[in-house]
Amino acid sequence: MRGFLRWSSKWWPGTIPLVILWAFAAWTSTGPLESDLAQRTTAALKDTVLDKTKIAVAGRDVTFAADAFSEDGRRSAVASVEAVPGVRLVNDDSRLVPEAKPFTWSAERDVVRVTLGGNAPLPAIKGRLLDAARSSLNGVEVADRMGLARGAPPRFDAAALLLIDQIGKLKDGKITLSDNQVSLSGMARDLGGREAIAAALKNLPEGFSVAANEIKAPPYIFQAYKDPVALTLTLTGYVPDNNVHAALVAAAGRKFFNEKVVDNLKASLGAPSGFFNAVIPALGALSRLSTGTLVVSDREVKLSGDALYEAAAAQIRAALTKDLPRGWQGKQEISVKPAAAPVDxxxxxxxxxxxxxxxxxxxxxxxxxxxxxxxxxxxxxxxxxxxxxxxxxxxxxxxxxxxxxxxxxxxxxxxxxxxxxxxxxxxxxxxxxxxxxxxxxxxxxxxxxxxxxxxxxxxxxxxx
CATH class of the missing domain: 3.30.1330.60 (OmpA-like domain)
Structure with a gap:
């Protein structure tokens, strides 16, 4: 017994270096192993549809956290991690993305930017909507306020892409998609824009419909300016079609005998009813002024300038409203030019x-x-x-x-x-x-x- 104790007292100090070497080897080999498992786990998940994915490896145990967009997708992702060679245990911290009821998405335009809000059903669709907005809006700032949620109706992405095309036709306004119902409000950028949007909405995917379309047309403006110095009558703004265009220019040529007609008119949809019958007498009134401006905006006619003598001013003021079609309003600011010097x-x-x-x-x-x-x-x-x-x-x-x-x-x-x-x-x-x-x-x-x-x-x- 005394010999055994003497032998053991000599043996155990020699194990200490072995323990240290074993611990060092274990420590130096764990880091690469965990890194390798993390890389292979990440690779195994590359074809899955997840958001906010996080992988943590401790030894051969993997903690997997992510937002999934369906229960089947979540289970498939967990199974992919479990199937990675070398993984011993998977701690599943994944969860389903919340479901939105109703599922809403929006595009809003102001003078500065377009803001995409609400939800998208998948990260790839969210990216596609952002890319489409930036591409179609010609450099206008696009702000991303979209979240991710489950519950999108079928063909959501096709509907949203079509609506993004319409936001470019607005001066300002908002387009909202709530489940499969579309609501629009705001002001069209150009004449005919309201009609173009309404026509495009007929191509919404099956199952989608327009709940409210409150897009307003911009004012339909026709202007004429009589310049007594340059001896010109300048016509700008819009006319309904080429026939009305030609008729108005011809009428101006007859009424303004002393002025050259400068024609800058463009044909456009959206003219109010009675447009031609309102503009003709208004041009006649302008022809009686020494200098003046005529502005026709929607159903309102504004005439300002100087009549050649007092009786003409009174006649023009009285006739302008009387000669306009029903439903039109006339406003005038008619003064009288100073009398010219007498001549022999x-x-x-x-x-x-x-x-x-x-x-x-x-x-x-x-x-x-x-x-x-x-x-x-x-x-x-x-x-x-x-x-x-x-x-x-x-x-x-x-x-x-x-x-x-x-x-x-x-x-x-x-x-x-x-x-x-x-x-x-x-x-x-x-x-x-x-x-x-x-x-x-x-x-x-x-x-x-x-x-x-x-x-x-x-x-x-x-x-x-």
Missing amino acids: ATVCQQLFSDLLGKARIRFERGQAVIDPDSAGLLDRLTETAMRCPAANIEIAGHTDADGNEGLNQELSEKRAQAVADYLVRAGLPAERFKATGYGAAQPLASNDTDEGKAQNRRIEFLVR
């Missing part, structure tokens, strides 16, 4: 001749009714007559040679008198004017051509 009879005659050399006073065919297109010319003639208050003026009517000579004589007299009456209604004394009809007796050109006949049908102002 010789200058007065020259001014009359210059004006009538640019345009002729028009009448209804075969009648003594003055065409409304001549109102601007008549106001300029009236203003000129006011500048030579001491002069007496003969208003001479002439016709072409077509028809009965006696009827032509009578028509020329009535037309001359109609012009004289216009001047008197403007406030000029009736005794200053003598209306005379000459029928076809004093032609300026041959009556054998339409052009010649047109020159012969005329009114002349002769200062006496």
